[in-house]
Amino acid sequence: MFLSNVIERNRVHENADVLQGxxxxxxxxxxxxxxxxxxxxxxxxxxxxxxxxxxNQGSLYPALHRLVKRRWLEASWGTSENNRRARFYxxxxxxxxxxxxxxxxxxxxxxxxxxxxxIN
Amino acid sequence: MRLIDRLLKxxxxxxxxxxxxxxxxxxxxxxxxxxxxxxxxxxxxxxxLGGVDKYTEELRDVRGGRGWxxxxxxxxxxxxxxxxxxxxxxxxxxxxxxxxxxNTAIFSVVNATxxxxxxxxxxxxxxxxxxxNVPNSIPRFSVSYADYLDWRAQTRSFTDMAAYTGGxxxxxxxxxxxxxxxxxxxxxxxxxxxxxxxxxRFFHDKSPPSETSSEVILAYDLWQxxxxxxxxxxxxxxxxxxxxxxxxxxxxxxFDLDGRRNIDAVxxxxxxxxxxxxxxxxHMVSVIARLKPGITQAAAQADLNVVAKRLAEQFxxxxxxxxxxMAQDELVRDLKDPLLVLLAAAALVLLIGCINVANLLLTxxxxxxxxxxxxxxxxxxxxxxxxxxxxxxxxxxxxxxxLGLIIAYYTLVLIEKLAPPGLLPSTxxxxxxxxxxxxxxxxxxxxxxxxxxxxxxxxxxxxxxxxEGGRSGSAGRHALRARRSLVIAETALALVLLVCAGLxxxxxxxxxxxxxxxxxxxxxxxxVNLPGPRYNDSTQVSFFRDLQSRLEGRGGIEAVAxxxxxxxxxxxxxxxxxxxxxDRPPGEKLVSPVTGVTxxxxxxxxxxxxxxxxxxxxxQLPTIVASQAAVRAYWPGQSPIGKRxxxxxxxxxxxxxxxxxxxxxxxxxxxxxxxxxLHYSGVASVARGMTLVVRGPGDVQAITATTRAAVxxxxxxxxxxxxxxxxxxxxxxxxxPRLNTTLLSLFAGVALVLAAxxxxxxxxxxxxQRSQEIGVRVALGAQRGDVLRLVLREGVGLAAAGVAIGxxxxxxxxxxxxxxxxxxxxxxxxxMAATAIGLISxxxxxSYIPARRATKVDPLVAMRAD
Numbered sequence: 001m002f003l004s005n006v007i008e009r010n011r012v013h014e015n016a017d018v019l020q021g022x023x024x025x026x027x028x029x030x031x032x033x034x035x036x037x038x039x040x041x042x043x044x045x046x047x048x049x050x051x052x053x054x055x056n057q058g059s060l061y062p063a064l065h066r067l068v069k070r071r072w073l074e075a076s077w078g079t080s081e082n083n084r085r086a087r088f089y090x091x092x093x094x095x096x097x098x099x100x101x102x103x104x105x106x107x108x109x110x111x112x113x114x115x116x117x118x119i120n
Numbered sequence: 121m122r123l124i125d126r127l128l129k130x131x132x133x134x135x136x137x138x139x140x141x142x143x144x145x146x147x148x149x150x151x152x153x154x155x156x157x158x159x160x161x162x163x164x165x166x167x168x169l170g171g172v173d174k175y176t177e178e179l180r181d182v183r184g185g186r187g188w189x190x191x192x193x194x195x196x197x198x199x200x201x202x203x204x205x206x207x208x209x210x211x212x213x214x215x216x217x218x219x220x221x222x223n224t225a226i227f228s229v230v231n232a233t234x235x236x237x238x239x240x241x242x243x244x245x246x247x248x249x250x251x252x253n254v255p256n257s258i259p260r261f262s263v264s265y266a267d268y269l270d271w272r273a274q275t276r277s278f279t280d281m282a283a284y285t286g287g288x289x290x291x292x293x294x295x296x297x298x299x300x301x302x303x304x305x306x307x308x309x310x311x312x313x314x315x316x317x318x319x320x321r322f323f324h325d326k327s328p329p330s331e332t333s334s335e336v337i338l339a340y341d342l343w344q345x346x347x348x349x350x351x352x353x354x355x356x357x358x359x360x361x362x363x364x365x366x367x368x369x370x371x372x373x374x375f376d377l378d379g380r381r382n383i384d385a386v387x388x389x390x391x392x393x394x395x396x397x398x399x400x401x402x403h404m405v406s407v408i409a410r411l412k413p414g415i416t417q418a419a420a421q422a423d424l425n426v427v428a429k430r431l432a433e434q435f436x437x438x439x440x441x442x443x444x445x446m447a448q449d450e451l452v453r454d455l456k457d458p459l460l461v462l463l464a465a466a467a468l469v470l471l472i473g474c475i476n477v478a479n480l481l482l483t484x485x486x487x488x489x490x491x492x493x494x495x496x497x498x499x500x501x502x503x504x505x506x507x508x509x510x511x512x513x514x515x516x517x518x519x520x521x522x523l524g525l526i527i528a529y530y531t532l533v534l535i536e537k538l539a540p541p542g543l544l545p546s547t548x549x550x551x552x553x554x555x556x557x558x559x560x561x562x563x564x565x566x567x568x569x570x571x572x573x574x575x576x577x578x579x580x581x582x583x584x585x586x587x588e589g590g591r592s593g594s595a596g597r598h599a600l601r602a603r604r605s606l607v608i609a610e611t612a613l614a615l616v617l618l619v620c621a622g623l624x625x626x627x628x629x630x631x632x633x634x635x636x637x638x639x640x641x642x643x644x645x646x647x648v649n650l651p652g653p654r655y656n657d658s659t660q661v662s663f664f665r666d667l668q669s670r671l672e673g674r675g676g677i678e679a680v681a682x683x684x685x686x687x688x689x690x691x692x693x694x695x696x697x698x699x700x701x702x703d704r705p706p707g708e709k710l711v712s713p714v715t716g717v718t719x720x721x722x723x724x725x726x727x728x729x730x731x732x733x734x735x736x737x738x739x740q741l742p743t744i745v746a747s748q749a750a751v752r753a754y755w756p757g758q759s760p761i762g763k764r765x766x767x768x769x770x771x772x773x774x775x776x777x778x779x780x781x782x783x784x785x786x787x788x789x790x791x792x793x794x795x796x797x798l799h800y801s802g803v804a805s806v807a808r809g810m811t812l813v814v815r816g817p818g819d820v821q822a823i824t825a826t827t828r829a830a831v832x833x834x835x836x837x838x839x840x841x842x843x844x845x846x847x848x849x850x851x852x853x854x855x856x857p858r859l860n861t862t863l864l865s866l867f868a869g870v871a872l873v874l875a876a877x878x879x880x881x882x883x884x885x886x887x888x889q890r891s892q893e894i895g896v897r898v899a900l901g902a903q904r905g906d907v908l909r910l911v912l913r914e915g916v917g918l919a920a921a922g923v924a925i926g927x928x929x930x931x932x933x934x935x936x937x938x939x940x941x942x943x944x945x946x947x948x949x950x951x952m953a954a955t956a957i958g959l960i961s962x963x964x965x966x967s968y969i970p971a972r973r974a975t976k977v978d979p980l981v982a983m984r985a986d
Contacts, residue, residue: 038139039146057147057169061140080142087139 023055023063025106028072028091028099035090037080038064064089072098144169194511208484209516211877212477216520216565218870219473221527222466224550224558226863228532230459231557232548233452240314242410247420248450249281249407251428252441256711258694259443262403265394267431267438271407274427277420281409282309288649288809289336289385290361290839291346297361299649299839300342300384307332307388312410320354320369323388332388336365340373342384361651361837393652395805401437401696401768404806408447420444437696437768454543458860461936465620465867468613470565472874475610477569479603479878481513483885485577492577505578513570514562521562525550528558538862540855576602600882600889604918607875607882611922612929614868614875615959619930620937621861621868622951623944628861630943631854637783637792638687639726640846642815644823645686647842648831649809657804664718664800664810665737666834675826677816679724682800684716684807687725687785687846688853693803697796699754700764700773712750713793714767715785716803716810722780724813732761732778735799742802745778750794765796774802788853789942813846820845860940872962875922880966883915887970895979904975911974915967916960923956 030036030044041064042055067073072095080086091099147165152158237243249271253261263271265283272281284305291298307323315322318340323332338353347353357366371386389405396402411420421444432440449456485492492505532548650660664682671680685692693714704710719735722728722745735743744765751760764773782792800807816823824843831838887894894907902910934946944951 037142039143043150057143061143080146084142084145085138086142 022106023059024067025099025102026053026055027060027063027067027089028095028102031073031089031091032096032099035076035078035088037078037086037088039086041089067095071095140169194508197508197512199515205484208480209519212480212516213519213523215473215476215874215877216517216569217523217527219466219470220517220521220524220558220561220565221531222469222867222870223463223561224524224528224554225531225535226459226462226466227557228528228548228550228554229455229535229544230463231551231553232545233455234459235553236545236547238448238451242314244446244448245411245413246313246447247278247409247411247417248445248447249409249424250443250445251403251439252443253439253694253711254441255709256694260445261439261694263405263407263442264400264402264437264439265391265397265405266400266402266435267428267442268405268407270431271424271427271442274430275420275423277412277415277423278409279412280308280312281407282306282312283389283405283407284309285389285405287387288651289387290649290651290837292359292361292837293346297837297839298346299841301382302336302385302387303383304387304389304393309386309408312408314410315372315375317369318372319351320367322369329388329390333390334363334365335368335388336360337369337371337386338367339371339375339384339386343370361654396768399437399768400431400435400439403439403694409444417444417446454856457939458856461940462860462863462867464936465617465864468617469867469870469874470561471568472610472613472871472878474565474568475606475613476874476878476881477516478573479606479881481569481573482576482603483881485509485573488577496578502578506574509574509577510566510570513574514566517562517566517569520565521558524561525555525558528554535859535863538855538859540852540859543856543859600886603882603885607878607918608922608925610878611875611919611959611963612926614871615923615926615955616929616933617864617868617871618955618959619926619952620934621865622955623934623946623948624857624861624864624937624940626944626948626951627940627942628854628857631788631857634784634788636688636788636850637727637781637785638846640687640850642817643687643725643846644814644816644820644827645842645844645846645849646812646814646824646827646840647686647809648682648812648838648840650838652808655808657801660804660808661718661737661801663834667812667830668718668720670833671814671827671830674830675816675822676818677814677823677826679720679815680812680827681721681724682718682810682812683721684800684803684810685785686811686842686844686849687783687813688788688849689785693806695767698766698771698773700766700771702755702763710754712754712796714796714798714803716800716807717745717797718800718810721797721813724815725783726815727783728781730779730781731759732776734778735797739799739801742774742799743777744774744799745780745797746776747780747792747795747797748782749792750796751779753794767798767802774798788850789857811842812840857940857942864937872959875959876962876966879915879918879963880969882918883911883967884970884973886914887911887974891974891977894974894977895981898977899979907975907977908971911971912964912967915963915971919960919963923959926959927952927956 026045027041030041030048036044038060042057042060045053045055064073064075068075068089071092073089074092075087075089077085078088144162144165147168148158148161151161151164156164238246240246249263250259251261251263251267252259263283268281268283272278275281282305284303287302287304289300289302291300305323307327308325310317310322311325317337320337322337323335336358338347343349343353353367354369355366357364365387371383375383391397394402394404409420411417424442424444428438428442429440432438452459495505496502528550532550536544536548650663655663668680671677693716694711695714697710697712697714699710717735719737722734729745730748732745735745746754746760754760754765755763760776760779763776765776766773780797783795784790784792785795800810812827814823814827816826818826820843824840828840831840894902894910897910898907930952931947938946
């Protein structure tokens, strides 16, 4: 009984949302090459991660607006590839700096986790 | 960004909606490409994105709105939330509506009575002066005209003093004679009161009595009713049974010095109409006085004390003590204490209501933990969230206050229906001041119910609940503890109210069971006035004798007689007496209540003659029948038959011929006084107005018609008035206790229901919280009964804690209703125990519903729930 419970839980967690802190990093990385609209960003992240990381659309837009507010992203209205009005997000200079910092932090963190996992 | 948005008057939300719409289209297109039908694709895209409303709100947190915009947003958001929880909204608004309604209703009465200033210039300096009858503990004893003159001349604290007394006039009209209640006042009366006439003038203080004695002032209502409000009435002469008088003015519409008494006309008091007017023991008038500026009530009292004491030494019949009461306080004397108690009770109901609502808000904030936590994570400041939650509470209380006004309106209808005539002014309404009060209550309520849950809900500790993602974080347990304390508090408050209500309900029952000492059923009372100079002592007596012989046996009327006061009425003659030949302490000043009666009074009233005989028409001198209490007080252990009592200065005395049973004729809650019933011939000079008592099986109308016909045969100018069944008089005398009891019981009932809801709410919540634990217990073999007991024990435990605290509170609170109690102690153990047991039983019942739900917990589901 208890066992089946545990298994069920794990299955639920397999397709976990992108973790809170890492979403910012992924967004910054996604727009680092070119300005993109929100939907494009979500697709890009999924594509990059070969479908493992799925951005919860519910947290994407709040995150985008938060990053704009922190002046790491700049938003402007433009025309999409299929000729629709869409809002494009572009990395700012501060955003670039933040991306570098967060990338370094993430590497340190994942490296540490790897090291711990390697102990076994 | 926002600045530009604002300058271009562009709605930032419109951008957001556009952006999200774009996203939806793209997502739907992608889903269509994978083979989904267009409709299904749109739906799925929408599902993935979530509600647009939710976004707009969350993104506003990110942008950080401020000021009016933020307020409007909050208000809209709160309305949306209300719709999301309809049952919650309904319960909260109903609870607040009832609680605010109760407060508003009682405050409207307070507003129309306690808070209403006297409508005269410097009305706060008007005082009513009384003799203080210390031996009989009657602090408001009528004043003798001789005392009035001496007080007026010798005191220094008053700018002036006026005397007045009730009386009547018979207006001759084309059809039936009309009886008017007319005050007889000294000519300076209106100057002392500071009253201005509606039209015409008042008495000139300097005019000679020969002039003023033929003048009359009409009351506004009478002027409207009888003379169609014709202003040319001033200067006209009108005919009264006692002679012609010229109208000199009309009283202002609002004139009611004592707030209730019906007054039709005012004439000048003729001191010569007072028998033995120079006697300081002839207490016949009321005195009104105006304090000099800067003189306090206490200073005036001290001044009057000195004068009264000196007069008592000078004159043998002087009372020796007097009281100064402020007119403002006197008007509301009967109302003040009960109203304050009811206001306190209403406030307790509101407090209990607030506790319930705060409890519900706490529950909801637990449900909304995730929402709040998410928005905090998105950057909404705590202040912003607290404001928003407070706006939500404010909307609920405003709706509650609106409902409260409606409830208050109907409560006032009920109060006016239950109140005995004359107790309350007719001016009670939901005026601006009441609306302001309700608004104030709503604001306080918002803060009471809103602040704590709002701060709790936004507590930084809760941010963790986003990661926990569950209902059952430590926050849930904290909330439960807080809610338990609240429920204990409200149970305690409810118990206090219930104990008070229980005590006054039993008091009312005792009042209803009191034996008044006479048989009120089938007795109709009506007032008749025999005006001088047409009637004198001997024709007054023969009038009643004639009436009795004509009326008895006619139209089924069994008995008829008259007494100078109606049964169960406060007033009556109280006079100095001496017991002739009795061995009494020297210098003793005995004062006794006296009722003038015609022969047959005891038979008509169904009283029992215990010894001797009734007074008789054939008595040469006025005779006396003593009550049992009088016998105990004046001739303990002796037979009173043949004893003599002197009234005033009389040293020979009148003979006692009989003894009757005690009655509560001077008020149902007043212990039977030592009453001396004196043959009417002995009081005829001071009792021109008499109350006829008529016993017969017919209804009130039939008996009145028969009586009216018989009176008309003797003197067709005599009006009969104040017709009332004796049973109604008794009803009215307990009208105020009945009203108080009804209201207090209503409040206690509401408190009980609210407490039950509170217990139910917290136990339900607790069962939800503990469903996992219960599941484990069931899995480990707990039986249905075990689970039931587990939950019920929690509910009863809360109630018992509340009851224990409440009992302590009740010991203090019942002091407030002590003066309402009759035949029961304020610490009555049976009432307290019964209330406690009752409340715990209700708690048991309220816990039973969630307890049953707990027994249905499926251990599998419960343990997975997290």
